[in-house]
């Protein structure tokens with residue numbers, strides 16, 4: 208056992224190598240789940256239900272949509288990613304997390320900001336303009352600023368952590384562009400989000416909503432989730448380490464994303480922004496192909512191993528008994544249930560997303576008219592890909608982070624797989640398939656719309672099951 212000496216809090220601190228890492232902050236996961244159940248997904252369900260069943264939409268519908276979107280991005284995916292990365296990143300770069308005491312403040316600032324802002328935004332439209340509404344307007348601005356401070360503190364810790372990485376450490380190089388995009392994207396998203404509340408009337412739909420969502424999807428979610436998949440999948444699912452040098456793919460992806468996002472401000476010559484979007488989707492397809500998840504899904508464990516590891520490796524594993532002791536094709540003995548189903552389906556949703564994005568872009572450049580709207584395609588990514596991946600990784604990784612040997616219930620893993628896919632299909636299909644593609648049979652469309660109406664409820668049940676499973680696992 209050795210020691211690491213760091214300059215922090217104006218003094219030299221001695222860390223023992225074994226114990227310098229902060230333990231896992233499960234409060235991030237619980238908060239993300241509660242915000243999703245009571246906030247983001249409930250708001251989504253409350254909008255989708257009337258749309259699906261033909262009831263009246265809630266008054267001030269646009270505030271509902273906007274709050275649902277932001278809660279889902281920052282409260283659900285954001286807090287989950289922050290919580291996991293505060294545990295994972297220091298171990299990845301082999302340096303203790305700096306300013307560990309700040310981690311609880313990050314959570315407090317972001318959560319308080321989200322809750323106060325939502326409360327104020329939902330109250331303002333119901334009141335006559337006066338002293339109370341101007342107080343609430345200040346409250347919205349103050350809480351948006353709190354949220355921003357929380358995010359910036361997190362980014363600050365992350366930047367310091369990367370700066371302190373050992374000089375000879377090479378592990379970060381390939382994923383560096385992805386983490387750089389994530390840090391930039393999160394800063395730009397939160398700053399634009401905050402600025403809007405100071406520039407525009409807070410009671411209207413924020414004009415930059417669509418742009419900020421695109422920033423979050425392109426620069427935060429895909430880069431961080433992909434970098435994370437590349438680093439962790441070979442440990443959990445028996446796939447070979449990623450061989451492609453994806454540093455340059457990260458650079459191409461980053462440049463294309465900036466060109467695409469700049470298209471919101473300028474009329475790009477030669478449809479450069481559309482071309483960039485096509486390239487982004489191709490990069491996603493190529494990177495996913497090189498993850499080897501698709502052959503992993505369809506080949507038997509034996510065939511997969513022979514093709515990607517060679518006969519000799521397979522023979523060694525059989526001789527050492529490892530091949531038969533563990534679940535065939537995986538490193539675990541089944542104590543995390545069929546978590547891989549969630550991960551596989553997440554990546555299938557990602558492939559669908561990339562293909563549809565290419566088709567949509569091509570139809571912008573050619574007379575070919577494809578009627579795929581922005582909203583369902585966005586949900587393919589956010590609900591189909593990101594949310595399913597969070598469910599899969601949470602049930603596979605978090606027990607280990609909490610030093611538990613397995614999940615409380617493996618059956619719940621299967622239920623969450625079923626419910627999440629039902630929710631994603633219901634949320635996406637009815638909006639994606641135009642009526643004329645359904646052979647003009649109105650009944651089919653009507654049933655699809657009922658499914659759409661129920662999609663939020665399916666997702667909420669899945670979230671409650673996940674919460675119970677993690678809570679019982681962590682307590683066990």
Ligand code: HEM
Nearest residue numbers: 251252254255272273276279416589590630634662663666
């Ligand atoms: C089954 C679960 C979900 C349901 C029922 C749902 C429902 C909805 C509905 C009805 C809209 C409004 C669409 C419109 O304007 O016509 C919407 C928008 C949106 N949703 Fe969801 N959603 C779900 C899951 C998610 C997830 C998981 C995320 C993100 C992780 C998300 C992020 C968004 C965003 C960013 C918007 C756009 C907000 C804006 O325009 O300001 N949704 N959702």
